[in-house]
Amino acid sequence: MRDIHGIHHLGILTRDLDGLERAYTSFGFTLSPRSRHLLGGRPGEAPVPGCTANRCALFGGSYIELLGIVDESAPDPWRTKAMADEYEGFRLLNLDTDDAEAADRRLTGAGLRTSGVLELERDIDTAQGARTVRARAVHIDPRSTPEGSVGIAQHLTREYVHQPRYLGHPNGARGLSAVLMVADDDEFDAIRDRYAAMLRTAPGRRGPVAVLDAATARLEIVRASDAEEVLPGEPAPASSYLAAMTVVVDDVDHARKTVENGGTPTRTVGDGFFVSARHAHGAGLFFAAD
Missing domain, CATH: 3.10.180.10 (2,3-Dihydroxybiphenyl 1,2-Dioxygenase, domain 1)
Structure with a gap:
């Protein structure tokens, strides 16, 4: 348990x-x-x-x-x-x-x-x-x-x-499903293994990203040398850092219009969209339907 x-x-x-x-x-x-x-x-x-x-x-x-x-x-x-x-x-x-x-x-x-x-x-x-x-x-x-x-x-x-x-949000947000962190290449193995021990789970892979599943969310870890592939153009405030979170929304198109109507630019990522950490006080925001 x-x-x-x-x-x-x-x-x-x-x-x-x-x-x-x-x-x-x-x-x-x-x-x-x-x-x-x-x-x-x-x-x-x-x-x-x-x-x-x-x-x-x-x-x-x-x-x-x-x-x-x-x-x-x-x-x-x-x-x-x-x-x-x-x-x-x-x-x-x-x-x-x-x-x-x-x-x-x-x-x-x-x-x-x-x-x-x-x-x-x-x-x-x-x-x-x-x-x-x-x-x-x-x-x-x-x-x-x-x-x-x-x-x-x-x-x-x-x-x-x-x-x-x-609990009701104009953008339709209803939860957090993931955290993405960037690990210095020399620290990557230790960080991944520490979270694997904390969560009692074995890491999987999705491209360059190590994925650790908990019961209700997942942690994602990418080497700093691969970060540009996952977070192109994003700031790197430290050698290892918490980079982004994934917000689950009811309707991606509605959420995107809400964010953009508030004056913040977005970019398409997979089936969702992304708000840069530059516009979100240091936290990249992925918005996805699940």
């Missing part, structure tokens, strides 16, 4: 949360209201007000987090400011679990260094009034994940996050 099922959420980090919100609204995403984070820095430590806030494009299972540093003077127990100092953009990959403690035990048993289980809270409005979102997270030691900030996350109050009123 798998303790990691797929994508919990993907995060785009910025110091310009207003601009990031405007861009993703123009793409046709409905965003949840802005919410400040309460973060715990160590296992068992009570969460404290942190330097970040977010808005989210929610799909009922997974979501895109628009994560902004909104108070430079506030505590930063998850070292978000240092991450932004390196570069802003698609920086966070969180995989989904129903049991953070069990996942943490298995990953540490497999030789991965982790943060242990951390607590996260944030207050939000619901149709029933103010409520506190609670979650658990396990961070993989960032020294072993050059591609980005990688973790495992567990909802404790999923119903407060994925509220029905935020």
Whole structure:
């Protein structure tokens, strides 16, 4: 039985949360209201007000987090400011679990260094009034994940996050099906093997891309020397990096018109289309029907 099922959420980090919100609204995403984070820095430590806030494009299972540093003077127990100092953009990959403690035990048993289980809270409005979102997270030691900030996350109050009123999107988006990362040629084998161990799955191939299937999504990894074949003309912010995500939509043509009517150019990719990371605050966006 798998303790990691797929994508919990993907995060785009910025110091310009207003601009990031405007861009993703123009793409046709409905965003949840802005919410400040309460973060715990160590296992068992009570969460404290942190330097970040977010808005989210929610799909009922997974979501895109628009994560902004909104108070430079506030505590930063998850070292978000240092991450932004390196570069802003698609920086966070969180995989989904129903049991953070069990996942943490298995990953540490497999030789991965982790943060242990951390607590996260944030207050939000619901149709029933103010409520506190609670979650658990396990961070993989960032020294072993050059591609980005990688973790495992567990909802404790999923119903407060994925509220029905935020699940309808003008572009018809209904989920996340894949993450594409670029790996430095010398790091490719180690990155691929690490995710294979995390997901308990053997990698397959699709052209130059290694594909690892989880229960509800897939991870795709391409060597930096082959990246131009998959992501022609796209920026490379680091030697290894999270490059793009695939958004599943009801109708590709409708989604494309929505994005283009918002002022963003697109290009055809297979049966879907692509928005460059240059226009999406550092996260390439594939839109596909499935």
